[in-house]
Amino acid sequence: MDIAVLGTGSVGRAVAGRLHSLGHAVVVGTRDPQATLARTEPDGMGNPPFATWHADHEGVGLAAFADAAAGAELVVNASSGDVTLDVLRLAGAANLAGKVLVDIANPLDFSNGFPPTLFVKDTDSLGEQVQRAFPEARVVKTLNTLTAALMVDPAALGAPSTVFVSGDDATAKALVTDLLTSFGHEDVIDLGGIDTARGTEMLLPVWLRLMGALGTAQFNFHVVR
Amino acid sequence: MDIAVLGTGSVGRAVAGRLHSLGHAVVVGTRDPQATLARTEPDGMGNPPFATWHADHEGVGLAAFADAAAGAELVVNASSGDVTLDVLRLAGAANLAGKVLVDIANPLDFSNGFPPTLFVKDTDSLGEQVQRAFPEARVVKTLNTLTAALMVDPAALGAPSTVFVSGDDATAKALVTDLLTSFGHEDVIDLGGIDTARGTEMLLPVWLRLMGALGTAQFNFHVVR
Numbered sequence: 001m002d003i004a005v006l007g008t009g010s011v012g013r014a015v016a017g018r019l020h021s022l023g024h025a026v027v028v029g030t031r032d033p034q035a036t037l038a039r040t041e042p043d044g045m046g047n048p049p050f051a052t053w054h055a056d057h058e059g060v061g062l063a064a065f066a067d068a069a070a071g072a073e074l075v076v077n078a079s080s081g082d083v084t085l086d087v088l089r090l091a092g093a094a095n096l097a098g099k100v101l102v103d104i105a106n107p108l109d110f111s112n113g114f115p116p117t118l119f120v121k122d123t124d125s126l127g128e129q130v131q132r133a134f135p136e137a138r139v140v141k142t143l144n145t146l147t148a149a150l151m152v153d154p155a156a157l158g159a160p161s162t163v164f165v166s167g168d169d170a171t172a173k174a175l176v177t178d179l180l181t182s183f184g185h186e187d188v189i190d191l192g193g194i195d196t197a198r199g200t201e202m203l204l205p206v207w208l209r210l211m212g213a214l215g216t217a218q219f220n221f222h223v224v225r
Numbered sequence: 226m227d228i229a230v231l232g233t234g235s236v237g238r239a240v241a242g243r244l245h246s247l248g249h250a251v252v253v254g255t256r257d258p259q260a261t262l263a264r265t266e267p268d269g270m271g272n273p274p275f276a277t278w279h280a281d282h283e284g285v286g287l288a289a290f291a292d293a294a295a296g297a298e299l300v301v302n303a304s305s306g307d308v309t310l311d312v313l314r315l316a317g318a319a320n321l322a323g324k325v326l327v328d329i330a331n332p333l334d335f336s337n338g339f340p341p342t343l344f345v346k347d348t349d350s351l352g353e354q355v356q357r358a359f360p361e362a363r364v365v366k367t368l369n370t371l372t373a374a375l376m377v378d379p380a381a382l383g384a385p386s387t388v389f390v391s392g393d394d395a396t397a398k399a400l401v402t403d404l405l406t407s408f409g410h411e412d413v414i415d416l417g418g419i420d421t422a423r424g425t426e427m428l429l430p431v432w433l434r435l436m437g438a439l440g441t442a443q444f445n446f447h448v449v450r
Contacts (some may be wrong), residue, residue, distance in 0.1 A: 117347045122430065161449045164431075191431075191438045199431030205347065206389075206416075206424030213416045214450060223435060224386045225444035 004029050004068035006087050007078035008036055008050045009043060010148040011104055015076055018152035020060050022182055027061035029068030029091065036062065069095035074102065074175070081105040081126050082119070085133055097136035100172045103127050103197075104143045104151070106204050115208040118201060127166060127197030138172035140165055141197040142180065145207065147217035154220065155184040161220035162187045166196040189223060229254050229293035231312050232303030233261055233275045234268060235373045236329055240301055243377035245285050247407055252286035254293030254316065261287065294320035299327065299400070306330040306351050307344070310358055322361035325397045328352050329368045329376070331429050340433040343426060352391060352422030363397035365390055366422040367405065370432065372442035379445065380409040386445035387412045391421040414448060
């Protein structure tokens with residue numbers, strides 16, 4: 001499948017690399033490809049420069065957000081939650097219309113330090129904001145409840161764990177569930193409409209505190225039933 | 226141990242019954258014991274009248290909140306979150322001072338229908354409100370992330386799952402962890418101070434949506450790592 005992954009951080013890299021290794025044609029979207037490749041310092045989250053990662057993943061394309069989205073059948077939003085709506089506007093509503101839009105972002109607000117709070121919660125969610133802003137996109141919220149490395153390789157935990165899908169389009173959720181299965185996810189729970197993203201986004205506060213208590217991000221929730 | 230369980234709903238009954246069966250001396254606290262025993266209709270959550278339950282648990286005492294708390298070494302708050310601070314005021318600060326106060330309540334607001342929202346979140350928690358209101362109590366937040374039957378019998382799931390403790394008093398958390406172990410909890414994660422209750426209370430929105438998606442409350446999270 002032709003897939004655009006919007007975002008060059010750890011989530012974008014993990015998802016793009018995994019999709020490429022599974023045989024998909026992947027283009028990473030960024031604001032300014034030349035500027036992205038020219039950076040030589042780690043990014044704000046401590047990730048090595050994108051060019052370093054890209055040198056090991058030559059088969060993955062890099063393009064401006066709109067160009068990446070225009071050529072894709074499926075678009076993954078791997079941008080930070082605080083810029084997600086801007087990034088998707090740059091990608092262009094016309095380039096998202098009718099397509100499955102996988103939203104991995106979390107509405108984290110770091111303005112008051114760590115752990116971050118959520119800038120939307122309980123009566124709305126970032127997933128719903130994305131769906132409202134791009135009504136012709138078929139938004140599926142997923143993978144926002146675990147660290148990037150485990151999003152694309154849950155088997156690394158050595159025991160089953162759970163991921164969730166939320167969205168208003170059943171066909172889109174089925175397609176995303178197939179992709180998740182191809183990543184190794186054996187337990188995908190369909191929570192319902194995109195409004196159920198309120199639940200998975202509000203999982204972040206305990207996730208962040210677990211990361212602190214356990215001293216690692218290499219964990220995931222398994223819904224035992 | 227002499228234990229008071231404040232609250233006569235499904236959580237209070239489950240915890241009181243289990244503690245009694247484990248050999249503790251248990252008194253359930255309520256506003257007006259005579260009125261509680263006189264009720265013949267199911268309560269607002271559909272539970273049978275308390276008297277019906279009490280007839281099967283004759284060894285468990287019933288007393289006014291203050292009397293129950295006065296005679297206890299450890300107090301369990303099993304009241305609804307919206308009345309928790311009122312219930313604890315009726316129990317009396319002097320009757321809680323120096324004691325371990327196990328807080329199971331969730332700050333659920335049903336005023337806008339189902340699923341409920343949270344009346345405190347992200348920048349505060351009910352656990353912290355309880356600790357601030359009763360600074361001499363040794364508050365431990367726990368068990369608010371699973372259904373009553375599984376709180377006291379997690380083995381019923383047939384696979385390991387996780388519960389959390391949050392609190393500022395390490396000795397209190399150790400005592401509560403021992404109680405949790407006696408219930409059958411094999412994986413108790415200490416998240417840190419009482420402020421980490423923000424994380425476990427904000428787990429409720431996804432818990433509520435999982436209950437809807439799975440059609441049952443008989444599930445729990447296992448933190449796989």
